[in-house]
Amino acid sequence: MENQHExxxxxxxxxxxxxxxxxxxxxxxxxxxxxxxxxxDRDTITLKREVGGLHQxxxxxxxxxxxxxxxxxxxxxxxxxxxFSALTEVDEAIRLDIVDNLPNDQIAEAVxxxxxxxxxxxxxxxxxxxxxxxxxxxxFTERVRxxxxxxxxxxxxxxxxQTEFVAVPPFWTVGQTIDYMREDQDxxxxxxxxxxxxxxxxxxGAVDLDQILRTKxxxxxxxxxxxxxxxxxxxxxxxxxxxxxxxYDLLSAAVVDENERLVGVxxxxxxxxxxxxxxxxxxxxxxxxxxxxxxxxxxxxxxxxAPWLLVNLATAFVSAxxxxxxxxxxxxxxxxxxxxxxxxxxxxxxxxxxxxxxVRALATKDLDIYNAxxxxxxxxxxxxxxxxxxxxxxxxxxxxxxxxxxxxYVIAAAMVVNMLAAALAGILIPLLLDRAGADPAIASxxxxxxxxxxxxxxxxxxxxxxxxHLG
Numbered sequence: 152m153e154n155q156h157e158x159x160x161x162x163x164x165x166x167x168x169x170x171x172x173x174x175x176x177x178x179x180x181x182x183x184x185x186x187x188x189x190x191x192d193r194d195t196i197t198l199k200r201e202v203g204g205l206h207q208x209x210x211x212x213x214x215x216x217x218x219x220x221x222x223x224x225x226x227x228x229x230x231x232x233x234x235f236s237a238l239t240e241v242d243e244a245i246r247l248d249i250v251d252n253l254p255n256d257q258i259a260e261a262v263x264x265x266x267x268x269x270x271x272x273x274x275x276x277x278x279x280x281x282x283x284x285x286x287x288x289x290x291f292t293e294r295v296r297x298x299x300x301x302x303x304x305x306x307x308x309x310x311x312x313q314t315e316f317v318a319v320p321p322f323w324t325v326g327q328t329i330d331y332m333r334e335d336q337d338x339x340x341x342x343x344x345x346x347x348x349x350x351x352x353x354x355x356g357a358v359d360l361d362q363i364l365r366t367k368x369x370x371x372x373x374x375x376x377x378x379x380x381x382x383x384x385x386x387x388x389x390x391x392x393x394x395x396x397x398x399y400d401l402l403s404a405a406v407v408d409e410n411e412r413l414v415g416v417x418x419x420x421x422x423x424x425x426x427x428x429x430x431x432x433x434x435x436x437x438x439x440x441x442x443x444x445x446x447x448x449x450x451x452x453x454x455x456x457a458p459w460l461l462v463n464l465a466t467a468f469v470s471a472x473x474x475x476x477x478x479x480x481x482x483x484x485x486x487x488x489x490x491x492x493x494x495x496x497x498x499x500x501x502x503x504x505x506x507x508x509x510v511r512a513l514a515t516k517d518l519d520i521y522n523a524x525x526x527x528x529x530x531x532x533x534x535x536x537x538x539x540x541x542x543x544x545x546x547x548x549x550x551x552x553x554x555x556x557x558x559x560y561v562i563a564a565a566m567v568v569n570m571l572a573a574a575l576a577g578i579l580i581p582l583l584l585d586r587a588g589a590d591p592a593i594a595s596x597x598x599x600x601x602x603x604x605x606x607x608x609x610x611x612x613x614x615x616x617x618x619x620h621l622g
Contacts, residue, residue: 171209178216186213190224198225203232211240214249223252235261239272244448247276255281259288262297266339267314268421271300275310299414308392309385311425312406312415315339318346319372321355326368342416343402347376352412354379354405382407385414389425394516396422433514433592459597466601470495473605477612480619486553487615490562494611497541498569498603505530505577506599510591513581527578534574538567561618565611572606573599 171182189197202210202225214222214237226233226249235258238246250258250273262270262285274282274297282301286294296314303309317338319328328345332338345363347356356376366375382405383392395401396419406415474481474491481487509526512518518526542563550559576599581591 171205171213178212183213183216186225187217187221190217190221190228193224193228195228198228199232202229205234205237207234207236208240210234210237214241215245219248222249226253231260233261235273236265236269239269243276244451246273250277255284256288259285263289263293267293267296267300267415268311270297271310275301275305303385306389307385308383308387308389308406308417309415311389311392311421312385312417313339313421314415316346316405316413316416317342317344318348318352318413320349321347321371321373321376323372324368325363325366325370325372325375328363328372329368344405344416345372346379346405346413346416347372348413354382354407354411354413357405379405382411383417384409390429390514392417393422393425393429397426429514433510462597463600466597466604469601470604470608473608474612477608477616480612480616483619484558484615486549486555486558487612490549490558491608491611493545494562494565494569494607495604497545497566498573498607499600501534501537501570502573502577502599502603503596505534505574506581506595509578509581510595513585513591518582523582527575530574530578531571534570535567538570541570542566557618558615561614562611565607565614568610569603569607572610573603576602576606 171178173179186198186201188194189201202213205213214225217225222245238249241249258273262273265273274285277285286298289297300309300312300314315338317332319331323331343360345358345360346354347358349355355373357379358372358376362375381395381399381401383395385406385408392404395404396417401419403416403418405413406417408414509518512526545566546559546563548559549562550556580598580602581595584591584594
């Protein structure tokens with residue numbers, strides 16, 4: 152997760168980036184070997200010089216490239232110079248592996264130096280017992296802030312928000328506000344808005360920093376504030392919050408509780424991470440691999456993939472049952488067995504194309520009840536046109552291959568039917584799953600493939616059986 156930390160490394164970070172990555176954006180083998188040798192020699196001076204100046208994302212890449220025992224040694228050798236914000240840049244399995252090997256006292260000390268959103272990102276995956284022990288070691292105010300964020304649902308705006316923000320009453324003047332920002336030591340490192348609140352912390356409005364700079368000191372904040380646009384409920388799903396940022400081109404947004412009280416701020420850097428995370432999740436789910444990461448163990452990876460493979464096995468038996476009903480037809484013409492996979496494969500690919508577009512449109516709210524009919528008609532026409540094209544090609548090939556023109560007509564007709572079925576399945580299944588409250592990204596692929604296989608085999612073998620019967 153990117154945050155709003157300033158790049159304190161300055162030019163050193165840019166130089167490091169140029170040195171540690173090759174032209175493909177991968178950490179250079181020479182740099183990795185250099186760091187590995189320093190770890191083996193327990194050369195803390197070299198490590199602090201070479202690693203201490205890396206940006207958190209660069210350090211995250213380095214941690215992912217190292218072997219587990221090297222990671223543990225590196226964190227231990229760097230000690231207080233290890234930037235814990237780098238843990239927000241690595242896979243969950245690596246983050247937990249590192250944190251589990253550190254004493255809670257060290258984690259508590261490091262958490263105090265992080266922005267609240269990064270601290271929550273690290274703490275939320277820990278066991279409840281470890282969370283409680285770490286939080287108990289923090290100052291009261293910080294402990295309350297982090298506990299409040301952790302009490303919000305997972306993947307909600309409350310989990311992703313920063314609890315560091317600037318808020319002032321409406322009766323303050325611009326001069327008082329500027330003096331406050333100059334003198335207070337606990338302000339966020341970076342911010343673009345000042346929020347206006349009443350004595351109960353209820354959100355009244357906001358003032359942009361550029362407006363502060365253009366206004367005379369004697370003017371009251373209440374006179375120049377604007378209503379806070381698109382305040383985000385803390386319980387809102389992070390994907391919905393990201394959509395608010397996308398739709399209204401927001402750089403930051405206030406986060407409020409159920410009583411409209413200001414509890415935090417969501418910033419564009421956090422939202423970019425949310426968008427990337429949600430896109431990755433959708434892609435993985437469409438492949439039936441859940442939340443799998445490259446750093447997961449063999450057992451965890453197997454457990455993640457097995458359920459949908461079993462579902463696929465069940466749907467495959469449905470297709471096999473259809474084929475078994477036409478055993479006599481297949482025995483009369485062996486060519487059918489050679490051509491069946493082509494019909495099913497092309498139908499499956501066409502269905503996947505439509506399904507992918509549909510699932511993405513549902514995720515971005517571009518597809519709804521108002522335009523569903525038009526989109527369905529479009530996909531049916533696309534399926535029909537592509538079916539005609541593919542049917543002409545495969546019909547000609549089959550006729551020439553097996554020296555049988557009638558067989559070419561049969562497979563061509565079956566292909567048109569299956570391409571139409573693929574188009575309908577690819578759009579209707581995600582729509583129905585979404586309407587039923589299920590995640591269309593998870594189950595659409597399995598059921599779409601099953602339908603195109605069944606329809607493809609049924610159409611081809613039925614037409615072939617009818618043709619043989621006429622013959």
